Amino acid sequence: MTTKRTESEAQGDIKDALLRAYPPKVARKRAQQMQYHEPTDDLPAKPIKANTRTVPGIITQRGCTYAGCKGVVLGPTRDIVNITHGPIGCGFYSWLTRRNQTRPPTPEDANFMNYCFSTDMQEENIIFGGEKKLKEAIQEAYDLFKPKAIGVFSTCPVGLIGDDVHAVSREMEAKLGITIFGFSCEGYRGVSQSAGHHIANNQLFKHVVGLDDTPQTHPFAINLLGEYNIGGDAFVIEDLLQRCGIHLVATFSGNSSFDFFANSHTADLNAVMCHRSINYMADMMEKKFGIPWIKINFIGAEATAKSLRKIAQFFDSDLLEQQVEKVIAEEMPAVLEAQKRARRRLEGKTAMLFVGGSRAHHYQTLFKEMGMKIAAAGYEFAHRDDYEGRRVLDSIQVDADSRNIEELEVHPDPQRFKPRMADETKARLEREGLKFSEYEGMMPDMDPGALVIDDISHHEMERLIDRYRPDIFCAGIKEKYGIQKMGIPCKQLHSYDYGGPYAGFAGAIEFYEEIDRLVNCRFLKKLRAPWHEVGLASSGLAAEHQVGRVETEKGGSDSSDVDYAA
């Protein structure tokens, strides 16, 4: 998109169009969260601002800390009874809405994921405290279900009235003899879901990881971190790993179970998928147990092949390498065939991705495989390192909101810390290109000049689409139908529009076909009735768009330019 204009022209132009309607202070703040990607090996001169508060009144994509904690990280585990401590809503809305699939091994195994548990606090609990009710709720849950573990999730009012969910959890744990742990994940604790991920990591690490010391016997044992099995992605990855001969100890937390977490410290490698939501866990496990971590990505066929090769490289085994190459060789022909088909229909088209904390990066891989261009992208709740790479970590200023979230102090476990490889081996692997504890972020993978926007607002999104009419826009449920009303297909990258899986090789093929379906769908060319076409030369979307609306240069949404004084 920027190729047609000089860069500075385009830059002034778009940013201005996005910011024009804001009050000056807001515009200045938002301007710091937008920029054109300029590749650099140094630390970025103009760092992007991220993980910062959303301006009140802005229509944001973001959710809350509770959503990140209960919804994202803990939600996908089938055998923990997750009780929401609070009024009914928070629990209700996080009930089954994230499409985390799970497959209990037998019909008798525990699966509480289809249930919603809440203390449903009433006015008297807010006034007199809700601890008594919480205790009773835990007891009732125990009596009914006899679960292995119960999690307690605090919602906004709980923190304010001072209920101590941790004390209640400890007391009930002692009484009932099962793991019971609390989460101080009140919605206001952070600026987005991100704070909730961190809190969830901390508590899982403190209360569950390391409970089961059964030794690991498999030579290639890994954990998969930051894969939540939306639409069955984790199933695809599990299958791939198994065919390669790699043993998966635990996934945090797609298709997962309490017991997997408990034994996860016996794995030899942590493979990190979604860096944003789970990097804390990777770091803490490395510090305490000596498990190294590498960044991998199973979205995109090339990325999948590369990730499998990285894992093989880590284990430094010819046998594993051969097996991995065999699997890749089996899968790639069909992928290439599908890619060829997709390219014929999609090459050169543009996509924009604004979602989550890793997918706006990972899914770029798939679009590129189809020859599509990424004109703009950004995350909903990521931090600077997810944009610019962990190399900027030391230069990130920790603000009051981040300081709010507990940083666990983690030390090597005196008995169980075990370096997974000799220093020389590690140094050699690094020389050979394997990067440990590294994530390079979204931006290095983007074209120079591409627009990056953090925490995009509804207004900015509309302006952006208006100007550039991308061929497809990826976002979430709240954005989807507004985008489609503008005649641009929207692919949801949280819920996959109830499709998928898109991970791995088969998933890539599925995704190519899905994007072809969306971008080339027939009815988008029939938006206008024949009687409106008379006398109008109209073909293709862009032309219809011109006919369909009047471009205004004023800020605000076109239909709402109310003259208040009138």
Add this chain to the structure above:
Amino acid sequence: MLLRHTPTEVSERRSLTINPAKTCQPIGAMYAALGIRDCLPHSHGSQGCCSYHRSTLTRHYKEPVMASTSSFTEGASVFGGQSNLLQSLETIFSVYKPRVVAVHTTCLSETIGDDIPQIIAKAKEEGKIPDGAFVIHANTPSYVGSHVTGFSTMVKSMVDYFAEPKAPTRAVVADAGAPRLNIIPGWVEPADMREIKRIATAMGIQALVFPDTSGITDAPFSGRAEMFPAGGVSVEALATMGDARATVALGPTASAAAASALELKCDVPHETMELPIGLSATDRFVDALRRRGGVQVPAALEEERGQLLDVMSDMHQYLYQKRVALFGDPDQLVALTEFLMDLDMDPVYIVTGTPTKKFEDRIRHALKDRADRAKFKQGATADMFLLHQWIKNESVDLLIGNTYGKYIARDEDVPFLRLGFPVLDRIGHVYFPTVGYRGALRLLEKMLDLFLDRQDRDAPEESFELVM
């Protein structure tokens, strides 16, 4: 099994709600506010609630649902949300330019104790609210009531903020062409609001229906971005509600509060009745319009009524004594129960998470002589878990409720009719009404399809029927 841990044996629960048959107040306030033209609902609390409410409404309607939030962080929760709301209003009016901002509170701002009217006054003072624009509010802590009471409170706010005293000359002039009535439709779908307006128009009545989400949560494809689709009831129209001859309020839980507030404020008499779902309730609704408007029921409506009765009698055999379990919101449940009774069906289990004073009396009244045989319960632990347990003890022929019912329906292999909020996996509710005679016919068709498909599926080959 999807709900493999639900035991048949019912044990007493006091503190743990499992699979709730309700949700929280603000989402109802948000939905009601969407029924005002050019209105942006605003959630005064942390971001999460607003995000959840928008997502849920969006999934239910497959339409964009616009709402903003005060985005509380820790500071706001300690020092109060005043500056967040002031900043919000400034941002909203400069960026989104609504005519009305409808603020609702959340558990958080209520627990803090933010005084919304005071903050609105301050915003006005500071010039943050442009001339000609309005900021209204509703208090909706979710540790009280449910989504339905949140809806009710926001509708009442429309009266409190917008109703102007009766302007006698204006009222007479306005009434001259056709009698003017207010109709408060209750928490129903845009399709229902359209149907209510159609019925009123057919009877020669000028109806002010509020809130009115038609045109907004069922907006057509436009090819352009529209913050505020061309639907909803305008501020100007709302201002004249005091001129009407009477208010007909549909659904006591959702609509009574607004109707009595209007009577108090502008002396407009009101009549609160059950939602016009099914034959009898629609009869009463149509009759109320006739009486209050002083009009005749037109032949076209008589014809619709006759068609409904015709199908009821043609297909009675397939409905007779079918056992039905229902969950959802009080207004829908009471009206549906009455309809099922009219059809000689057998509503056996009824639960709602929404606590209301009169629910029990209303349900008893609807159940008539069957009241003592049916199980019904309301409040926190009147949840879908309990309903499922009842079904496990003695099964039913039909389950009616929102989408979450599909888990029970599949486990127990029971035909399932989606009705209520939210419906996340079908689209008909947005476009086809369930109110009025037409709506009743649609419900009837849906139930019959379910029963007859089931019979076709299960019949032994020799008794597989061609004609039914």
